[in-house]
Amino acid sequence: MNMAPTSALPRIERIRGVTMLHRKLERFRLEERPVWVYLLDQQRWIERALVTEIEGDLITLRYDDEDGDERHSWEESVRLASIGAVSTRLASVSRSAAADDLPTTGDCPEAERLGRS
Numbered sequence: 001m002n003m004a005p006t007s008a009l010p011r012i013e014r015i016r017g018v019t020m021l022h023r024k025l026e027r028f029r030l031e032e033r034p035v036w037v038y039l040l041d042q043q044r045w046i047e048r049a050l051v052t053e054i055e056g057d058l059i060t061l062r063y064d065d066e067d068g069d070e071r072h073s074w075e076e077s078v079r080l081a082s083i084g085a086v087s088t089r090l091a092s093v094s095r096s097a098a099a100d101d102l103p104t105t106g107d108c109p110e111a112e113r114l115g116r117s
Contacts, residue, residue: 022080025051025059033088037061040084046076057081 028035031053049063057080065072077081 007086021083024076024086026054028088029054031060037083039082041082
């Protein structure tokens, strides 16, 4: 029986993880969904970035940043291996909105309502 050395196992898992992260980032790019990205090597978050390009292990992010009264737009390329976490917002609801302003099933067209034939 030919067994691979145990030192090779962490590398295999790392490759699987990178592949899954790569697929997630590609999906966010296609959906044009804003993401929050944590960079391990710089120990910082990039907030509300759009993934604009993926080329090999290089990810291009575009985001805006505010510094006092100035607003800056950035485009930054990071290596896939330096990304520690990626988050995305699923939904948001305003706490200050009146209950009448919130979308409800009554706002949905009759043909699209669940349970209707």
